[in-house]
Amino acid sequence: MKRLGIIGCGLRSDSYLYYMRENWAGNWALAALADPNPVARRIYRENNPVTEDCRDFESGPAMLEAMQGKLDAVIIASPNMLHTESILPALKQNLITLIEKPAVTSLADAARVWNQAQLYPAAKILIGFVLRYTAFYRQLKTVIDSGRIGKVLSIAAAEYLDPTLTSNYTRNWRRFDRLAGSFILEKCSHDLDILNMLAGDSVKSVSSFAERTLFRPREDAAMRCSDCRFRNECLYSAETLEPYYLNVGSKVYLTPLIPFNNDLCVFNSDKDTPDHQVVNLIYNNNITATFTVAMGQPRTTRTIHICGTDGQICGDIGDDYLAVRPMKGNWERITVEHDDSPHHGGDSVITNEFIQLLSGAELKVDADLHTGIEAILPAIAAEESRRKNQIIDLNAMRLFMPGF
Ligand SMILES: NC(=O)c1ccc[n+]([C@@H]2O[C@H](COP(=O)([O-])OP(=O)(O)OC[C@H]3O[C@@H](n4cnc5c(N)ncnc54)[C@H](O)[C@@H]3O)[C@@H](O)[C@H]2O)c1
Secondary structure, three states: OEEEEEEOOOHHHHHHHHHHHHHOOOOEEEEEEEOOOHHHHHHHHHHOOEEEEEEEEOOHHHHHHHOOOOOOEEEEOOOHHHHHHHHHHHHHOOOEEEEOOOOOOOHHHHHHHHHHHHHOOOOOEEEOOHHHHOHHHHHHHHHHHHOOOOOEEEEEEEEEOOHHHHHHHHHOHHHOHHHHOOHHHHHHHHHHHHHHHHHOOOEEEEEEEEEOOOOOOOOOOOOEHHHOOOOOOOOOOOOOOOOOOOOOOOHHHOOOOOOOOOOEOOOOOOOOOOOEEEEEEEEOOOOEEEEEEEOOOOOOEEEEEEEEOOEEEEEEHHHOEEEEEEOOOOOEEEEOOOOOOOOOOHHHHHHHHHHHHHOOOOOOOOOOHHHHHHHHHHHHHHHHHHHHOOOEEOHHHHOOOOOO
8 A cells, every 4th residue: 555645735636646546546545645725635635545644734844754754655736836845855755756847946946856866866756747648749759750750940839728727827826936936937847848858859048038918907807806897708707717626626726825816807916927928949959949828818728830851740739630741742630549637638647657656667757857857947048038138048057967
């Protein structure tokens, strides 16, 4: 029986536990829960197998200190800024550690975690880069590696957020850089990881621009949907939006760090987030890439267009649409099939990798710590670039991490 600790009893941890309840029942139980919200801890206890001595804590570091030698694995899924202080003791205890993306939020913390991981190689790390585990991006990578479009020259990727997902970044803890790191880091480290995977190299330099254009203050709207005269017609009304956070049963997912934030006006809220951003990248192998993200779009999806020396690939993950066009000939559609787990089937695949780690399998983790940090560097650089209006050199950043 594997003993699990959970740090952050929110939406994300439950996604992993859901598949473990369904597919690995009887092999694991929760032995410790860390979350400042007692309601969240209670809901987790009610919905999962727990050990007889399962303990509650208000924070990850307190849990790891008290539970030394009593855990096999930990899932770290608290708000981003809090990850590092839980990762460091987890590595020191050689735990199997599932760290939600973005693993860390600064270059200094990336160096601290990287250096600690070198001291404790027995600790197994999996980063929650679930898109890496999707059939869509795995098939895309297979087509690139097959050489069908020749050598990749450039990649144009985009991510669009529908009203529900947009409200995550204008209403809850994610709206604050002091908890999320930055919008590009919190929302798009996934996408930068996919670009790294497809380019097959590390980023050399980054530039970025960002603006808040759509979600600016509106005098005609109230601060809360419940007080607002547009509450029945606004696309972003908390009263009419799909209840994104309620999949385990209640409003526990409203973080106690920012109480009652769920009906904040997306226009008038005190957010740090831009609502559209573009990032330009050049890789050390000279592949160029652009990444665009925009809030307030008709649907949530990600698109991609890749130009090679001998053809093109395009795709839309929301439509399971992937197509290849050689220099001579027409678009050829590729069928993408996956189960109905979240993130286009990626959730069940990544959870299965976590289960294999817990079972003691010796496997090369796809989303390892190196991968996790490589995706964070361009996000940190993009934020710096757009604030300073400068091109940022990433090769210099890696010098902070010996052996990286
Ligand atoms: N891989 C993915 O696709 C994916 C998807 C969503 C979220 N995430 C990541 O997962 C993490 C959690 O996101 P979420 O959607 O579950 O958020 P959430 O708001 O649903 O849950 C966060 C939980 O952390 C708790 N918390 C706050 N302070 C804490 C502390 N000091 N110690 C422990 N817990 C604390 C909150 O009370 C809340 O229950 C974030 O890092 C996020 O970026 C990843």
